[in-house]
Amino acid sequence: MDAIRTEALTKHYPVGFWRPRAYVALDGLTLDVGQGEVFGFLGPNGAGKTTTLKLLMQLTFPTSGRAEILGRPVGDVSVKRRTGYLPENPYFYDYLSAEELLHYFASLFGYGAADRRRRVSDLLDEVGIGAERRLQLRKFSKGMLQRVGIAQAIINDPEVVFFDEPMSGLDPMGRREIRELILRLRDRGCTVFFSSHVLSDAEALCSRVAIVASGRLAATGELSEILAFKALGWEVVMGGLDDAVLESATASGHIDRATALGGRRYALHVPLSVAPDRLVAEFVSQGAELVSVNPVRETLEEFYMRKIGAVSRDRGLADVGKAPASSE
Amino acid sequence: MRLIGQIAVNVFKESVRDKVLYNLVAFAVLLIAVSYLLGQLTAGQDMKIIKDLGLAAIASFGRLIAVFIGIGLVWKEVERRSIYSLLSKPIRRHEFVLGKYAGLALTLLVNVLVMTVAFYAILAYLNTLYPESIQVTWPAPATDPGMLRAILLIFVELLLITAVALFFSTFSSPFLSAALTLGLWVIGHFNDDLRSFEAVVESPVAAYFARGLYYVLPNFGAFDIKTQVVYALPVPWLYVVTTMAYGCVYIAMLLTGAVAIFSRRDFK
Numbered sequence: 360m361d362a363i364r365t366e367a368l369t370k371h372y373p374v375g376f377w378r379p380r381a382y383v384a385l386d387g388l389t390l391d392v393g394q395g396e397v398f399g400f401l402g403p404n405g406a407g408k409t410t411t412l413k414l415l416m417q418l419t420f421p422t423s424g425r426a427e428i429l430g431r432p433v434g435d436v437s438v439k440r441r442t443g444y445l446p447e448n449p450y451f452y453d454y455l456s457a458e459e460l461l462h463y464f465a466s467l468f469g470y471g472a473a474d475r476r477r478r479v480s481d482l483l484d485e486v487g488i489g490a491e492r493r494l495q496l497r498k499f500s501k502g503m504l505q506r507v508g509i510a511q512a513i514i515n516d517p518e519v520v521f522f523d524e525p526m527s528g529l530d531p532m533g534r535r536e537i538r539e540l541i542l543r544l545r546d547r548g549c550t551v552f553f554s555s556h557v558l559s560d561a562e563a564l565c566s567r568v569a570i571v572a573s574g575r576l577a578a579t580g581e582l583s584e585i586l587a588f589k590a591l592g593w594e595v596v597m598g599g600l601d602d603a604v605l606e607s608a609t610a611s612g613h614i615d616r617a618t619a620l621g622g623r624r625y626a627l628h629v630p631l632s633v634a635p636d637r638l639v640a641e642f643v644s645q646g647a648e649l650v651s652v653n654p655v656r657e658t659l660e661e662f663y664m665r666k667i668g669a670v671s672r673d674r675g676l677a678d679v680g681k682a683p684a685s686s687e
Numbered sequence: 688m689r690l691i692g693q694i695a696v697n698v699f700k701e702s703v704r705d706k707v708l709y710n711l712v713a714f715a716v717l718l719i720a721v722s723y724l725l726g727q728l729t730a731g732q733d734m735k736i737i738k739d740l741g742l743a744a745i746a747s748f749g750r751l752i753a754v755f756i757g758i759g760l761v762w763k764e765v766e767r768r769s770i771y772s773l774l775s776k777p778i779r780r781h782e783f784v785l786g787k788y789a790g791l792a793l794t795l796l797v798n799v800l801v802m803t804v805a806f807y808a809i810l811a812y813l814n815t816l817y818p819e820s821i822q823v824t825w826p827a828p829a830t831d832p833g834m835l836r837a838i839l840l841i842f843v844e845l846l847l848i849t850a851v852a853l854f855f856s857t858f859s860s861p862f863l864s865a866a867l868t869l870g871l872w873v874i875g876h877f878n879d880d881l882r883s884f885e886a887v888v889e890s891p892v893a894a895y896f897a898r899g900l901y902y903v904l905p906n907f908g909a910f911d912i913k914t915q916v917v918y919a920l921p922v923p924w925l926y927v928v929t930t931m932a933y934g935c936v937y938i939a940m941l942l943t944g945a946v947a948i949f950s951r952r953d954f955k
């Protein structure tokens with residue numbers, strides 16, 4: 360049994376007051392997520408990620424298509440007992456403290472008082488909320504609300520969690536903590552389905568990803584398979600580099616582009632055809648020192664653009680992406 | 688049931704923290720100030736006015752709370768999207784609506800109880816200020832328990848207003864909900880006039896229409912027995928009980944409608 364399964368899931372929103380037309384936010388999404396997977400649901404803003412998650416939580420109803428979680432139709436209360444959900448930019452009750460909120464939610468699962476106390480305090484520790492837990496939530500920053508949101512999503516030890524942009528609003532430290540938390544959930548056997556518009560979040564975590572753009576599934580599979588990410592070349596940063604050495608390397612085509620960073624430091628763009636280790640060795644022998652080497656890869660945005668371009672060529676331009684569907 | 692209770696307790700907690708109960712202080716201060724002034728002016732001749740005022744104040748403060756939190760609660764939860772995480776818990780949408788309603792009813796109950804106690808305390812105090820020679824001219828003693836019937840019906844009216852407000856707020860904006868609730872309440876007060884509309888107009892169509900409205904719209908006028916209790920006129924328990932039953936049936940219909948609409952709703 361799959362953890363999550365959608366079949367041609369489609370959502371139209373009516374837009375316009377006088378002459379309502381259907382806006383296609385999600386167009387025939389078919390997806391399977393196996394149990395125990397960490398699944399990244401990627402796409403640029405407005406791609407339809409939040410819409411998909413809201414359909415899975417039955418906060419909105421599909422125009423057509425269907426969805427199942429743990430083999431049961433979405434919205435089933437017995438499924439809700441076994442799942443958790445972090446909404447995008449979560450918001451709760453102004454006048455409750457973090458602790459009270461979690462107690463309230465825990466009570467909805469029917470846990471007894473002692474069990475509740477233990478769960479709540481463990482969870483708040485786990486998401487890194489310390490003494491602030493007694494503070495009313497209206498005094499919380501966005502990042503702290505995000506942490507509370509994650510805590511409430513896993514209060515019932517869910518088998519499947521849905522995180523909508525779990526890293527948003529967090530600083531780099533916070534992002535790392537959440538990444539670690541997701542891996543811990545995975546180690547406990549929990550299926551994690553999360554949306555993000557940031558590729559690096561997915562790279563560090565996912566077994567598989569799906570990429571959506573303009574409401575359509577653009578690709579699904581392992582990240583390394585999908586994205587032609589080996590591609591574009593290297594960015595080499597060197598210090599103490601001589602102008603003359605740089606010029607000759609550029610002239611011989613070993614460097615596409617050089618950007619001066621100041622103090623004889625340069626960021627060099629090296630084409631894929633040149634082996635960066637050899638080039639670096641040569642520069643070092645000329646008295647320069649290596650600062651960093653990084654692969655230059657297609658960004659998610661570039662990938663979407665390429666994909667959307669392909670989709671539009673397949674279907675004829677008029678039918679692309681955001682074009683409103685004819686009204687039903 | 689348990690879930691509805693938990694949601695209700697949360698509503699109550701939030702309204703207490705949201706300083707909704709501060710209106711009680713305003714109520715007490717207002718009532719004390721007015722009755723003191725009236726006492727000075729009339730030298731105790733007119734306990735009726737004070738009773739009338741007190742009951743009117745209980746009803747008005749209650750209506751304010753009923754309309755404002757009745758509309759605000761569900762709307763706020765949807766608008767701020769706190770409902771997203773709540774509905775991902777193992778609760779059904781009807782439990783959400785009924786829980787909210789029960790929480791509001793609880794808030795109103797506490798409000799009305801506290802106002803009633805304050806009201807009787809002030810009356811008892813005023814009673815000590817006047818000699819027996821004046822007291823015998825009153826139609827009823829200062830702390831006449833008969834007034835509790837009026838308060839009981841006020842409470843049911845408040846429950847009905849809350850249900851109306853909650854119903855409208857499941858599908859319209861707060862402003863529109865408030866306007867609709869107020870409109871319904873005003874019309875509901877002139878309900879008895881609609882019944883006898885055929886005496887005033889020629890057109891049978893208009894008369895049927897008015898008749899129809901009479902049966903469909905809530906009859907808010909029926910809950911107002913202030914004048915009777917203040918003048919110590921008899922109000923049979925049968926009347927009180929049937930009016931309460933009428934209110935409850937109406938509330939049940941409104942809540943059914945609210946649940947039906949809310950269960951199909953898309954959250955933005």
Ligand SMILES: Nc1ncnc2c1ncn2[C@@H]1O[C@H](COP(=O)(O)OP(=O)(O)O)[C@@H](O)[C@H]1O
Pocket residue numbers: 372373374382383384402403404405406407408409410411954955
């Ligand atoms: N309630 C709504 N009414 C109309 N359009 C909407 C509504 N919600 C979302 N949309 C539109 O649907 C598209 C997908 O939105 P969303 O799922 O939020 O994207 P994502 O989460 O991937 O950024 C967007 O273009 C958005 O403007």
Ligand SMILES: [Mg+2]
Pocket residue numbers: 405408409410447524
């Ligand atoms: Mg989104």
